Amino acid sequence: MSLRIPFDTVKETVRKGLINAGLSEEQAEICATIHTQSSADGVESHGLNRVPRFVEYIQKGWINLAGKPELVGAKGAVENYDGQLGIGITNALFCTDRAIALAKEHGIGCVALRNTTHWMRGGTYAWRMAEAGFAGMSWINSESCMPLWGSDVPGVGNNPFCMAIPREDGPIVLDMAMSQYAYGKLGVYRLAGKQLPYPGGFDKDGNLTSDPGAIEATMRILPAGYWKGSGMAIVLDLAAALMANGKVGTDMSASEMGSCGGCCQIFIAYDPYLFGTKEEIQEKLNRRVAAADSTHPDHEGGRVTCPGERTVAVRSRSMKEGVAVDEAIWEQVCSIAEGNLGVKDIASF
Amino acid sequence: MSLRIPFDTVKETVRKGLINAGLSEEQAEICATIHTQSSADGVESHGLNRVPRFVEYIQKGWINLAGKPELVGAKGAVENYDGQLGIGITNALFCTDRAIALAKEHGIGCVALRNTTHWMRGGTYAWRMAEAGFAGMSWINSESCMPLWGSDVPGVGNNPFCMAIPREDGPIVLDMAMSQYAYGKLGVYRLAGKQLPYPGGFDKDGNLTSDPGAIEATMRILPAGYWKGSGMAIVLDLAAALMANGKVGTDMSASEMGSCGGCCQIFIAYDPYLFGTKEEIQEKLNRRVAAADSTHPDHEGGRVTCPGERTVAVRSRSMKEGVAVDEAIWEQVCSIAEGNLGVKDIASF
Numbered sequence: 182m183s184l185r186i187p188f189d190t191v192k193e194t195v196r197k198g199l200i201n202a203g204l205s206e207e208q209a210e211i212c213a214t215i216h217t218q219s220s221a222d223g224v225e226s227h228g229l230n231r232v233p234r235f236v237e238y239i240q241k242g243w244i245n246l247a248g249k250p251e252l253v254g255a256k257g258a259v260e261n262y263d264g265q266l267g268i269g270i271t272n273a274l275f276c277t278d279r280a281i282a283l284a285k286e287h288g289i290g291c292v293a294l295r296n297t298t299h300w301m302r303g304g305t306y307a308w309r310m311a312e313a314g315f316a317g318m319s320w321i322n323s324e325s326c327m328p329l330w331g332s333d334v335p336g337v338g339n340n341p342f343c344m345a346i347p348r349e350d351g352p353i354v355l356d357m358a359m360s361q362y363a364y365g366k367l368g369v370y371r372l373a374g375k376q377l378p379y380p381g382g383f384d385k386d387g388n389l390t391s392d393p394g395a396i397e398a399t400m401r402i403l404p405a406g407y408w409k410g411s412g413m414a415i416v417l418d419l420a421a422a423l424m425a426n427g428k429v430g431t432d433m434s435a436s437e438m439g440s441c442g443g444c445c446q447i448f449i450a451y452d453p454y455l456f457g458t459k460e461e462i463q464e465k466l467n468r469r470v471a472a473a474d475s476t477h478p479d480h481e482g483g484r485v486t487c488p489g490e491r492t493v494a495v496r497s498r499s500m501k502e503g504v505a506v507d508e509a510i511w512e513q514v515c516s517i518a519e520g521n522l523g524v525k526d527i528a529s530f
Numbered sequence: 531m532s533l534r535i536p537f538d539t540v541k542e543t544v545r546k547g548l549i550n551a552g553l554s555e556e557q558a559e560i561c562a563t564i565h566t567q568s569s570a571d572g573v574e575s576h577g578l579n580r581v582p583r584f585v586e587y588i589q590k591g592w593i594n595l596a597g598k599p600e601l602v603g604a605k606g607a608v609e610n611y612d613g614q615l616g617i618g619i620t621n622a623l624f625c626t627d628r629a630i631a632l633a634k635e636h637g638i639g640c641v642a643l644r645n646t647t648h649w650m651r652g653g654t655y656a657w658r659m660a661e662a663g664f665a666g667m668s669w670i671n672s673e674s675c676m677p678l679w680g681s682d683v684p685g686v687g688n689n690p691f692c693m694a695i696p697r698e699d700g701p702i703v704l705d706m707a708m709s710q711y712a713y714g715k716l717g718v719y720r721l722a723g724k725q726l727p728y729p730g731g732f733d734k735d736g737n738l739t740s741d742p743g744a745i746e747a748t749m750r751i752l753p754a755g756y757w758k759g760s761g762m763a764i765v766l767d768l769a770a771a772l773m774a775n776g777k778v779g780t781d782m783s784a785s786e787m788g789s790c791g792g793c794c795q796i797f798i799a800y801d802p803y804l805f806g807t808k809e810e811i812q813e814k815l816n817r818r819v820a821a822a823d824s825t826h827p828d829h830e831g832g833r834v835t836c837p838g839e840r841t842v843a844v845r846s847r848s849m850k851e852g853v854a855v856d857e858a859i860w861e862q863v864c865s866i867a868e869g870n871l872g873v874k875d876i877a878s879f
Contacts, residue, residue: 254805257636258607261805287606289798291638293805316772329825331834336825346768355765357758379756387828406754407728409706412837415822416704419695419836422814423665426806429818449638449798456603456610456642457775465771469778473764476678476685479736485680487768488761 184511185503192217195232198517202236203246204268212270219302220506221499222492224356226365227302229506233513234439235299236522243439244268244298250275253295253426258287261425264297266443273300276448277309277319284315284450292448295427299441303341304356308489310450311345311352317450318344322418323441324433327360327402330411333387335400338430339363340417347453348466354489359414360402367393367402421445533860534852541566544581547866551585552595557620564619568651569855570848571841573705575714576651578855582862583788584648585871592788593617593647599624602644602775607636610774613646615792622649625797626658626668633664633799641797644776648790652690653705657838659799660694660701666799667693671767672790673782676709676751679760682736684749687779688712689766696802697815703838708763709751716742716751770794 196213204212212235219228238244248267252260260279264272276292283290300306300321310317323338339360346353362381370377371393380389382396382403389403396402404410422429427445428436436442453462476485499505506514545562553561561584568577587593597616601609609628613621625641632639649655649670659666672687688709695702711730719726720742729738731745731752738752745751753759771778776794777785785791802811825834848854 256801256804257638259637259800259804287636288608289606289638289640291800316769328828329822329834331827331832332825333828334826336822336834344762344765344769346765346772353765353768355761357762361755361758383828405756405758406710409710409754410758412704413693413706415818415836416693416695416702419702419815419818420665420693422818423695423802423811424800426804426811426814429814429821431818431821451608451640451773452605453772455605455608455775462772462775465775465778466768469764469768469771469780472778472780473678473685476681477683478680479677479682479732483680485678485685487764 182508183505184508186506186511187503188217188221188500191220191229191504191506194514194518195229198232198236198514201517201520201522202239205246208246208268208271211274212268215270215301215305217504219305221496221504223495223505224302224304225505225507225510226363229504229514230365230510231301233510233517236517238298238439240522241439243442248272250294258283258289259291259293262292262294264294266296266298269298269300269441270305272297273306273446273448274309276446277306277450280317280448280450281310281313281315284317284452288452288455290450291424293421293425294446294448295425296443297446298444299439300446302356303343303358304354306448307343307345307354307356308352311347311354314347314453315450316345316347316453317448318342319446319448320417320421321441321444321446322421322428322430322433323444325430326364326400327404327411327414329415330404330408333383333399333401337411337414338418338433339402340414340421342413342417346466348470349463350467350470351493352489353466353470353487354492356488357405359404359410359417361405361410362402364397364402367397371397421447531857532854533857535855535860536852537566537570537849540569540578540853540855543863543867544578547581547585547863550866550869550871551588553617557595557617560623561617561619564650564654566853568654570845570853572844572854573651573653574854574856574859575712578853578863579714579859580650582859582866585866587647587788589871590788592791597621599643607632607638608640608642611641611643613643615645615647618647618649618790619654621646622655622795622797623658625795626655626799629666629797629799630659630662630664633666633801637801637804639799640773642774643795643797644774645792646795647793648788649795651705652692652707653703655797656692656694656703656705657701660696660703663696663802664799665694665696665802666797667691668795668797669766669770670790670793670795671770671777671779671782672793674779675713675749676753676760676763678764679753679757682732682748682750686760686763687767687782688751689763689770691762691766695815697819698812699816699819700842701838702815702819702836703841705837706754708753708759708766710754710759711751713746713751716746720746770796
C-alpha cells in the first residue's frame, strides 16, 4: 500500500535513521536529502526503498563511513579519485561538482572515480549537472546481474547511463539502465499479479516472457533492445574501468561487497554556452523539445514527452501532496529512525 | 546475390567513381578506402551500398566538395567546427583526429562539429580512435525517421551512438543506432521473404510485428528497448545541437538536404593510460573481455562475444576471400566508375 508523507517528514526520518547508522550530521543531511528527493521524483526503488539496504551495508562493513574521495592523479581536464569505499552518494556528488568545475575551466571536464560504493539513483548526478546549468553524462560499472546476449547466466552489470541537458524550462535527463525492466519493477508487477507490458526476460525453457515471476526465477532479465543493451552494458563496464583504472564488473562479482562494492563511476560535464549564447542554445533546446512533445500520439489522449519532463510533474505533486512511499518500507525506515538497525532489507524484491 | 571481390578492386572501382563525381584525388582515395573498409567489416549498408547515394547527393548539390572544417571556436579541451556541408567522411575523420590530439594534451578531448553531412558508417570514427590507442565516443543528430515512444509518426532521428575501447588483442567498439533494426535490415529480410527474429515495429493496426514489409509501410520502426531507445535518441539530438551550436533534428527534417544534411557530430577521445600503465589497463580489459566471452551460452554451440569482436573476424575473411558485395549494387558502382553518374540509388531499400 502506498502512503503520501510530507517531504520534510520523510527526510527527517531518514536523517535520524542514518545518524543511528553512524553517519555524521553532514553525511546524514546530504544522504537523507538525496534518498527523499529520489522518492519525490518517483524513483522509490533507489530512494526510500534503499535506505534499509544502505544501513545493512554499513553494518556489514561494506561502506567505509570515513572514506572520502582521494585524488589519485590529474591531467588537464581529467581527475581520478579513489573513493575509499566511502558513501556512494557523497563520493558521487563530490565528483559531479569537480567535473563541473573542470568544465568551467576546460570547456569539458571528466572525473573518473574508482573504489566507490552504490550511488543509489543514477539520475541524481545528471540532474545535478543540469540544474547547475551544465550538460553532461555519467555511468558506472557493477557486478553481473544480467545475461549477456547469447548467454543464459548473469554476465554483465545492469549499468546505468545518464545524460543531462540543462534547460531553463525544465532539464531533460536520461537515466537508463541496460535491462528492459529493473528487478524492482519485476517485483512490483508480480506482487500486483500483473504481466509486464512487453517481454522482460526469459523463462526456464528459454522463451521470452512477460511473466515477472518466471523471469525472477531464471535471473534472465532481458537487455533493452536485446543485443544492443547487452553490448552497451559491457562497453560501459570496460570504459569505466579503463578511465578510472578501477575494478571491472567481474572483479565486483567475485568480491562479495554487495551491489556496486568497489565500482567505478564516470562523470563528464560540458559547458553549454561555449559556442553559442544562452538565448541561442535555450531557444534551440526549447524548439526541439516542443517539436517532440507535439508529435502525433499513437492513441487518443496519448502524450509524448522527453526524458525528465514527467519527473518534474511527479516532483511537483510530491511537494504538494507528500512523497509516495510504500507502507511496509515506511515502517522499516521509521523503525531504523527509532534505533532498530536490525531491519532486514525487503526493498530488493 | 552476393559476390566476393578483392578489397583493392572494390576500392579502386569506388575511387574511380568518386573521381567521376568530382572528388579530388585525395578525397576520392580517403572516401573509397572508408566505404570499402565498411563493406569489408560487414557493414555493406553504409559501405559500398551508399556509394550511389553519395554520388546522388553531390549531384543534387547537397554536399559541398569544397567544404572543409572551419574552426568556429575553442576552449581548453573542446573545439567547435563548421563542416561547411563538406564531405561527411573527411569532415568526421578530421574531427576524430583533432579529438585525439586534444586528448593527448588535456587527457580528454572533444570536438563538436556542426553543419556537416552523412558520415556513413557510424563506427568508422570509434574504430579509428580505438586503433589509434584511444578510448572515446561519438554520436550525431539527424532528421526524423523513427517515431518517439507513444507516437505513430516519425519524430526523431535514428541517431547512432558509438564507443571505443582500445585493446591490443582487438578493439571493442560499440556502434549502435537507436532503432531495433535499421530500415536497410528490414529490406533485407523482406526481400528474403523472412520474418524478423524479434518484433521490429508496428503494423497499420498499431500492433507490434516481426513482418518487415508491414513496418516499412507504416514507417513505425521500433526504438530499441521501446521507450529507452526513443529517450536516448532525443537526448543525443539535444546534446549534439547544444555542444556544437548546430541544427537540431527537426531543422534537418525541414531542410530537404537528404539524410543528415547539416547535422551535428560529436567526437570525444580519452587517453586510456592517464592513471594506469598500459600493461595494467590492457590486462584489465583482456580479463573482462575473456570473462564475457566465456559465459555460458544459451544454446549448444552458441558463443558470446563483445561488440567489435565479430567484426575483426569478418574483416579478416574479407581480406582473404574478398569483400562481400551485393551483385546489383556492384553493377551500379561499376557503372559509376565507368562515368555513368545517373545511376539511381537502390541502396536505400
